[in-house]
Amino acid sequence: MDRFVSNYTLRLDSKGRVSIPASFRSVLGRDGFDGLYCYPALDRPAIDAGGNALMSEIEALIARFAPFSEEREQFATALYGTSETLKVDGEGRVILTEPLKIHAGISDTVAFVGLGHKFQIWEPGRFRSELAEATQKVRALKAQLGAQAAARNAPGARE
Amino acid sequence: MDRFVSNYTLRLDSKGRVSIPASFRSVLGRDGFDGLYCYPALDRPAIDAGGNALMSEIEALIARFAPFSEEREQFATALYGTSETLKVDGEGRVILTEPLKIHAGISDTVAFVGLGHKFQIWEPGRFRSELAEATQKVRALKAQLGAQAAARNAPGARE
DNA sequence: GCCGATTCCATTGACGCCCATAATGTCCCA
DNA sequence: TGGGACATTATGGGCGTCAATGGAATCGGC
Numbered sequence: 411m412d413r414f415v416s417n418y419t420l421r422l423d424s425k426g427r428v429s430i431p432a433s434f435r436s437v438l439g440r441d442g443f444d445g446l447y448c449y450p451a452l453d454r455p456a457i458d459a460g461g462n463a464l465m466s467e468i469e470a471l472i473a474r475f476a477p478f479s480e481e482r483e484q485f486a487t488a489l490y491g492t493s494e495t496l497k498v499d500g501e502g503r504v505i506l507t508e509p510l511k512i513h514a515g516i517s518d519t520v521a522f523v524g525l526g527h528k529f530q531i532w533e534p535g536r537f538r539s540e541l542a543e544a545t546q547k548v549r550a551l552k553a554q555l556g557a558q559a560a561a562r563n564a565p566g567a568r569e
Numbered sequence: 570m571d572r573f574v575s576n577y578t579l580r581l582d583s584k585g586r587v588s589i590p591a592s593f594r595s596v597l598g599r600d601g602f603d604g605l606y607c608y609p610a611l612d613r614p615a616i617d618a619g620g621n622a623l624m625s626e627i628e629a630l631i632a633r634f635a636p637f638s639e640e641r642e643q644f645a646t647a648l649y650g651t652s653e654t655l656k657v658d659g660e661g662r663v664i665l666t667e668p669l670k671i672h673a674g675i676s677d678t679v680a681f682v683g684l685g686h687k688f689q690i691w692e693p694g695r696f697r698s699e700l701a702e703a704t705q706k707v708r709a710l711k712a713q714l715g716a717q718a719a720a721r722n723a724p725g726a727r728e
Numbered sequence: 729g730c731c732g733a734t735t736c737c738a739t740t741g742a743c744g745c746c747c748a749t750a751a752t753g754t755c756c757c758a
Numbered sequence: 759t760g761g762g763a764c765a766t767t768a769t770g771g772g773c774g775t776c777a778a779t780g781g782a783a784t785c786g787g788c
Contacts, residue, residue, distance in 0.1 A: 411604075415652045420778075425733090429778055433654075453639065467636055500735065501778080524652070525645040526631065541650065544643035549611050551640075579768075584743090588768055659745065660768080 412440060414460070414524035419534050422518050427503040431522050434529055435502045437461075446504050448531070449493040450513040455536055457510050460528035467527065506531070571599055573619070573683035578693050581677050586662040590681050593688055594661045596620075605663050607690070608652040609672040614695055616669050619687035626686070627652075665690070 411433070418431040430438070430446065438446070443461030451458045458464070468489050475482035496504040506516065514520075514533055521537040523530045532540070577590040589597070589605065597605070602620030608627075610617045617623065627648050634641035655663040665675065673679075673692055680696040682689045691699070 411654055413649070415649050415654055417650050423779065424781090427779090432777060451642075452637065454642070471637060497734085503778090505733095523646060523650040525642070526628070526649045530646075541646060544647040544650075545611070547640075547643050548647040551644075552611055582769060583771085586769085591767060656744070658743095659747095662769090664743080 412437060413526045414529040417521055417523045419519060419521045422520065426505050428520055429501065429503050430498065434522060434524070445498055446496040447493065448496060448510065449489060450510060451530060452488060454540065455514050457514050457531040458528055459531055464528040571596060572685050573688040576680055576682040578678060578680045581679065585664050587665070587679055588660065588662045589657065593681060593683070604657055605655040606652065607655060607669065608648060609669060610689060613699065614673050616673050616690040617687055618690055623687045
C-alpha cells in the first residue's frame with residue numbers, strides 16, 4: 411500500500427509524544443522521507459502531514475504562479491513559512507510543536523486521518539463534525555452524479 | 570470469472586473473524602490486491618469492499634478535483650479517511666473494524682453480496698429488506714422498459 | 729552541575745500466523 | 759449409478775510478534 415488510508419485516534423503521553431500509526435509509518439518509509447513534514451492546513455483546523463510526495467505537491471502548486479507574483483509569495487509564506495519537519499523517534503513517535511497544536515486545537519488526543527497522498531492530524535471532536543459535514547456533501551454530490559448519468563444514458567442503466 | 574456475484578451468509582467467530590467467500594477470494598486474488606479494501610457505503614447501512622478495481626474508482630473520483638481544493642479535501646476525508654485495508658489471514662478471513670460494524674449494524678452474522686466490480690457486506694436482516702425493496706423497483710422498471718419497447722417496435726415484439 | 733531533550737528499555741494487550749477439525753462438495757471408478 | 763476417496767471450505771483455538779504506551783537513562787547545552 412502506498413497511500414494513507416483510514417483513521418486512528420491516539421493519545422499524547424505526558425511528554426507530548428504521540429505515535430504515528432504503524433500503517434502511516436510504513437507509507438512514509440516507502441516514501442523515503444526522514445521525519446514528518448507538516449504545516450497547518452490552509453482552510454481547516456488541522457495539520458497536514460506527509461513526506462516527499464506532499465512536499466512535491468506543494469512545490470508544484472507554488473510553481474504554477476509566476477516568480478515574484480503576489481500569489482506566489484503568499485502561498486510560499488503560508489505553506490513553506492509555517493512548515494515544520496518533525497523528528498521521529500525510534501518508536502515512531504513525534505512531538506507536535508505548540509503552533510501546530512494551537513492551530514488544530516489539540517490537547518491530549520489526536521485523530522490521524524488518511525487522505526491518500528498525505529494525512530491530517532485533528533482534534534478528535536472537531537474531526538467528527540468535519541467528517542459528518544464532508545460525508546453529507548459527498549452524498550449530495552454522488553446523488554447528483556447519479557442523476558446526471560441516468561439522464562445521459564437511456565433510463566435504466568445504473569451503477 | 571472476474572466479477573463478484575451471488576450472496577453468502579457467514580458467521581463471525583469468537584475473535585470477530587469472518588471468512589470471505591471462496592469465490593470472492595478468487596476474484597480478489599486475480600485483482601492482485603493484498604488485503605481487502607473497504608469503507609462504509611455512502612447511502613446505505615452496508616460496507617463496500619473490493620480490491621484494486623474499487624480503489625481506482627475512488628481515486629478517479631477524487632482526482633477530478635484540484636489539489637488543495639475544498640471539494641477534494643472533503644472527498645478525501647469522507648472516502649480515504651473512512652477506508653480501511655483489512656488484512657486477510659491465511660484462511661481467507663478478515664476482522665471488521667468497530668466503525669464498519671457499527672455503520673452496518675453487524676453483530677455476529679454477515680451477508681456478502683456480489684455487485685460486479687465490488688461487493689457489499691450487510692447485516693443479514695437489513696439485506697433481506699433491502700433486497701425486497703430493490704426487487705420491487707426492478708420489477709417496476711422492467712415493466713416500464715417492456716412497455717416502452719413494445720411502443721417503439723411494432724406491437725407484439727418482446728424481449 | 730542542572731535542566732531539557734533525545735535515546736533506550738519494559739510492559740501489556742491486540743493482532744498476525746500457524747495448525748487442527750468438521751462439514752460439505754467433487755471427482756473418479758467400479 | 760452408487761459409493762468412496764479426495765479436495766476445499768468454513769470454523770475454532772494456541773502462540774509468538776509487534777504496536778502503542780510509559781518510564782528510565784543518557785546526552786548535550788546553558
